[in-house]
Amino acid sequence: MQGPNGSGPHDGVLASGTFSPADVTCPKVVVNQDEDMPLLDAIRAGLTYVNVHTNDGVVPINTGPGDFPNGEIRGQIDHPDKKLGG
Template sequence: MSLSRITKTILLIFIVSMMGCSTDTDIPSEQIEEFNASVKSKVKFNFTTSLKGGNEVPANDSKAAGEAIIKISKDETYLEYKLIVANIDDVRMAHFHMAPAGTNGGIVTWLFGLADPPIDVNGILAEGVITEDDLTGALEGASFKDLLDAIRAGNIYVNVHTIDFPGGEIRGQL
């Protein structure tokens, strides 16, 4: 093969390969929908956490325990929750608070209370639905997506308050 023919072959290969590097950004809508569905399928919609006195800040030696179960709607406009507790007396209230693990934060929505008089519970303390209208404190007036982003980032915790532990007897980070 002559040098001229080799040069032409290399040049042809180069041109063909450069055509594959087009900057055309038209992506078929089906591919975009598939990609979005794939990303959405990896987004977490269900959360559970164990509530213990040792998770409180500062930690306490309460024998009470609990579990919070959170299910976010597929359209992300509401969430359902169930709060189950055991061995806990004089419950006053329960909330979602916003702060990372190891720190305390303000209330962003109510789950239960204000019970007056306080109640003793061994079972379901509260269950219900939370929407954007239920947001308070740092999230008052914010979008529901802001709460969901905080949950998914691990910056929301469930706190159950009692007479003996007004700052919170049991806590669990979502």
């Protein structure tokens, strides 16, 4: 995850990491009522996205940045092999 640069040195990286099959809570993705596929195949097919849920802990909810439990920002997950034609 990349982020804005404030004052001082910053390389833009806010968070990074990897996951293994043991870390996956949903090993298969339902494509439609007749088909499901392994998560990594769904990522490679462009069928997945990340949704960041936030809550500032102050009532009421959904009052502004940092307070969207249904998702504040989301983005498509892209597999680098697609860019290489692999």
